[in-house]
Amino acid sequence: MAPASSPALSSGPLFSRKTPSLHGALRVPGDKSISHRALMMGTFGVGRTVIFGLLEGEDILATAGAMRQLGARIEREATPSGDAVWFVEGVGVGALRTPETVLDMGNAGTGVRLVMGMLATHPIRATLTGDASLCKRPMGRVTEPLAQFGAEFQASEGNRLPLTVTGARSPVPLTYRLPVPSAQVKSAILLAALNTPGVTTVIEPIPTRDHTERMFAHFGVPVEIHQTPEGETAVSVTGQTELVGQTLTVPADPSSAAFPLVAALLTPRSHLLLEGVGINAHRTGLIDTLREMGADIRLLNERMDTGEPVADLEVRTSALTGIDVPASRAPSMIDEYPILAVAAACATGTTRMHGLGELRVKESDRLTGMADGLRACGVQVEVEGDTLIVHGTGRPPKGGARVPVMLDHRIGMSFLVLGMVSEEPVSIDEAAPIETSFPGFARLMNGIGANISDSP
Template sequence: MTAPDHPANRLRPHRFRALGPLTGRMRVPGDKSISHRAIMLSSLAVGHSTISGLLEGEDVLATAAAMRAMGTRVVRGDDGIWHVDGVGSGGLLQPETVLEMGNSGTSTRLLMGLVASHGITATFTGDASLSKRPMGRVIEPLSLIGADFTASPGGRLPLTMRGAHPGVPIRYELPVASAQVKSAVLLAGLNIEGETTVVEPVATRDHSERMLRGFGADLFVGEENGARVITIAGPCELQARDIVVPGDPSSAAFFVVAALLVPGSDLILENVGLNPTRSALFAVLRDMGGSIEEQDRREVGGEPVADLRVRHSALCGVEVDPAVAPAMIDEFPVLFVAAAMASGRTVTRGLEELRVKESDRLSAMAAALTLAGARVEETADGLVIDGRGGDPLPGTLEGTRVATHLDHRIAMSMAIAGSRSVDGVEIDDVTPIATSFPAFETLLDEAAR
């Protein structure tokens, strides 16, 4: 017999059914990557910063709680604007409790970077999903800086680290493209005397570089032998700023795909961030025949944004260039949904990184789409999907549920699959969605009214 408090009893299964046309205007939550960094850098700045449009999902709230635990004042005003009183670079305090990261790998890896160059000790814990994710790729460069780690087997959480003060400036070449590892090293460099350098053979999202410059850091970006080289000169005294967070393109992606797939849809998504290191999905969907029009392109807080008008389109399968993977790594699950209903074959390669996300997203999406009636072949580094030529997916049988593996993007992607299905798609748990997009279900229903 299952105990009353067993995790299985806390699941919230839900069947997502076919929707009518998605129309009108909507605004998606603030960008998660930028929200994390806004709280962290405001906390290290001198003075009072404000943040408008912050994503208030569980992941970002975990970052806010961790910064409070290390001595900063981070509060939400009644008007939705967040206020941060920074402690200055080098001013973080010893946390009195463990830092609970929930499901947020970004929070964990970037905060490890901050702690690495402070003379404090911090213990990081997370949920079952996060505790399976390896932290070795961050531990390696931060150890070179001088931080010391006691981790669970495999370099996983729970993990205790002791920062180094003074830390040692390093030059580190990323063995695998990772914005989180790059950012962790650069954040550590804020409180290290000398130049800390990261070399990335493949460019990754550059939110950290943009925001560090915005706060006044001495940061330089160059190129050597085709590689991108980022150097930060420390220690840095950051200055408080008022920040406006653009809409998250990863959140917008679900509604873009839904509007492309559901006949009669004509939807405008407002204030979507179009950072070129993040927006490759929209280019791929256009290559597939998707009607995605940019309106009122502008700049908000140093980031390019636009309103996106998306109309139902007949999509065709494509072979996705592996070179664009870093610029859409989180959007592949929902791209797989679009491919499942396109005409022809879609081939993706070079996606090994998806196997070490909140779940093994290649295996999870292959199994989920197959259960819903799609034709999917899983390879070592991608998926091959033969689309249904514009026809809806059959959906999952009654009593059959898609396994989300505590992964918010699997849950939302399969919700979109259900919106263009015959019998609906039932997922085993909608609670992970709250980590990044608490209003997802509400907005989906409102757009289809």
């Protein structure tokens, strides 16, 4: 059956069928983590910030809406090539204004936690909320360190949204050691530090993605990174520095590239080129893991763009073997475990993925959701504490299940990839969450040979 027309693929159930092969060159949407930060830093900048390659998913549009309410003027223009360029006229550090209405962050978990950091050291009051999924996610690990600046928080039961922030009038710097690895918590603290006099330091026992530090440096914020005597990473920021608007390009999102990448590895006779993908060392855990499993992935044209390492990824069909994935790798690939589980289901032997506790507090309980969906598709799966164990047979599973995505875009995309190789079609109950991070996913995949439609 031919794929349905593009507009029909953005909501409702989707069905994915066996794909003969995938071929072509493509660029996935811009990096979500960097897109959030680009809008925020542009808001803190004086003058105009110009952003190319911004992800235009719902999460990022929610952050753009919040920045407008905090005083930034944000406009989008189409280029002659059909791409878009975004312009942000910032208000400067210390000049955020009180929003007129509640800041609705939709499903943007990164966005809401980083905005809380921005608000924490400005003497304004704001209420944040989100969709049903976001309002179930705990915020206590962010509010606890931000309160040490002097901010006050009134949260719903269980430290959840809706939540009201009253920013500190006289914020004080702090030194904070992350109890668990989290780039979101680290970044919220660093953003709060921008309007705090003196030096604020975040200590990381395990390094996490460093997009915030790189973007700070691009905007001229004094950042010092060093190792402590205990071998931990300390990131120090000097606050109350004036930022000047900059021009930047957002690389293609490695978390989004993971889906066509794994699809190409698993489908027969496939050869893809994924263009301009970010290869920040704190984001390449999936590539490292797949290579250990036997994947043919090559990095071409490696380069630096706006302070971030970028490359084109050449991917060919590969026979994969199960391995043990250490817990220490989780911070560099926490969003990629759902699609790694699909790869493991098609590999030869057992893959054990350790240290996945963080997956229980994502858009859904991803650990349980992936395990249940894989079992429904005929895969032998076990969950032992925070370890996901997938027993692969060296061939694609039966499939044939309809998987609930539970408002989680990554679960949805992972099972659509599984349907490309399984014996029977795999369907998901709702495509709409995919638009939050990968708008046009089904259309793009069909363009390189997939068969994803809205008809059974």
